[in-house]
Amino acid sequence: MVNTRVVRLGLAGFLGGLAFFGWAPWGWWPLLLLAVAGLYQLVNTATRPQLAGVLGLCFGLAMHLGFYATVFNTLIHHMGSAWPQALLFNVVVLVGMALFTALPCLLYAWLMDGRHWGNRTALRRAALFASLWVLGEFMRALIFPRMSFLSSGYALIDTWYAGFAPLVGSYGVGWLGLFTSALCVGAWGEAKRVQLGARKTCRWSYMCVLSLLCLGFGLQQQPWVEAEQTPFQVKLVQSGVASPLSAHATSFNTDLQKLVDQVTAVPSDLVITSETAFPMYWQEIPAVLIDRIKTFSNTTDSALILGVPTMNDQFKGSNSMVFVQPNQSSVETYSKVHLFPLGEYVPWGLGWLANRLQASRNDLISGGLDQKPFQIFKNEAALKIGTVVCNEILLSDVSRHWAPNAHVLINPANTAWFWQDVLAPQILQIARMRALEVGRPLLHISKTGGSAAVSATGEVVGLLPVGLTGVLDVHLLGTHGMTPYVWLGDWPVLVLCVLIVLLAVYGVRGECARSELATDLAPAAGS
DSSP states (O other), X not given: OOOHHHHHHHHHHHHHHHHGGGSTTTOOHHHHHHHHHHHHHHHHTOSSHHHHHHHHHHHHHXXXXXXXXXXXXXXXXXXXXXXXXXXXXXXXXXXXXXXXXXXXXXXXXXXXXXXXXXXXXXXXXXHHHHHHHHHHHHHHHHHSTTOOTTOHHHHTTTSGGGGGHHHHHHXXXXXXXXXXXXXXXXXXXXXXXXXXXXXHHHHHHHHHHHHHHHHHHHHHTOOOSEEOSSOEEEEEEXXXXXXXXXXXXXXXXXXXXXXXXXXXXXXXXXXXXXXTOSSSOGGGSOHHHHHHHHHHHHHHTOEEEEEOOEEOTTSOEEOEEEEEOTTOSSOEEEEOSSXXXXXXXXXXXXXXXXXXXXXOOOBOOOXXXXXXXXXXXXXXXXXXXXXXXGGGGGOHHHHHHHGGGOSEEEEEEOXXXXXXXXXXXXXXXXXXXXXXXXXXXXXXXXXXXXXXXXXXXSOEEEEOOTTOOEEEEEEEOOEESOOHHHHHTTHHHHXXXXXXXXXXXXXXXXXXXXXXXXXXXXXXXXX
């Protein structure tokens, strides 16, 4: 006899694996919504809240498994970790990530228990489920720093839901997608009832979904920002050199010569390389190469933003972008503020793993929060440039920080250590959401693939494929003006989610109080 509980757990895992294909590079976003809708139905029919939590855990494990398989591959083949340590690390992180789908399902099932809110409408149920899920995504990114991968809003960048991004950001977009998919499942369940009121509720639910989609389409036509008048020619250099940052520079001479050739090949208003394109500190680059770069800048009136680690007077290193301006003897720098764990610093408790990695520099220091945007000029017009280095693109606060003082964002990155066919498209998908949220064009420059120009509306207007060495020429118009999301951030969505959960908790307490009162009065009524 087949154990139905095992079947349900297996189905939850299957749905989680299916959901993974909702994100780039596949981008089959309907699969994500269908998978979440299927999990929602399983959770609603769970006999106990604990079972609902286990269903959410299975879903989360399968959903994150595909992504963290690339991390395992990186630790083994690119960072020199032994497979037992890499496996232990990935299992711990994978379970930690899955807990943030398990806990929302557990809490939802408890709050919607038949003894409490079992008779609530599909609308309330869907709103609570979406709110708990989004709060789970937010807490996951908060507790696991820089890990907002596989957040539901990113997968919906090519849908009408994305029209809400300039208002409520990626979390708000995700909430709307989750809410409408859950609402459709709940409405379908109520439609099977024979009561006329349930059928009316079903029709209203579907009308609500359709109205939200139409509103999202309308918001996509709203011009939140205005374009600048002066175009700039920008060259994005995808070097194709996958060398990691190392303390030994002698083995990189060939790569250095090749990179300088690419940077100085053709004049442009601005030339940008990827993060750590130069595999040594700025102070270690041979003087002849620095002179060649500066001569090119001076003679062609080209500004350059180069990915070069820098070192301060105390010999502390930073992951920096160096700004070389025409006819300027000194250079400006932007040092990365939000460092990446195990590649740039060692999180508490992970020293045992960091000490066994061969290809990491874990002693870098972060830059200050008061760094200024880079600025270039053309025909008396200025272009202010906000720098978002690599994994900082995962943090919406960084792009929001730059938006009031920048006309364009740049995202130099180095993802050469990871499985490019999966990670590069996902990073680009996230970059598109950041551009749409703040209404700024965004230039994503990768070392080994996926360099792209993204418009202020989140559309990819230029792309270099993964694995190709080359240069992407971009005709760039900056923008000015603010989207509502720049000013409000994620607070409106988070406050809404918390209020919905608090209302549910209040409803549970009220139901329990009324139930206890009815129990106390029952003997008296019988006597």
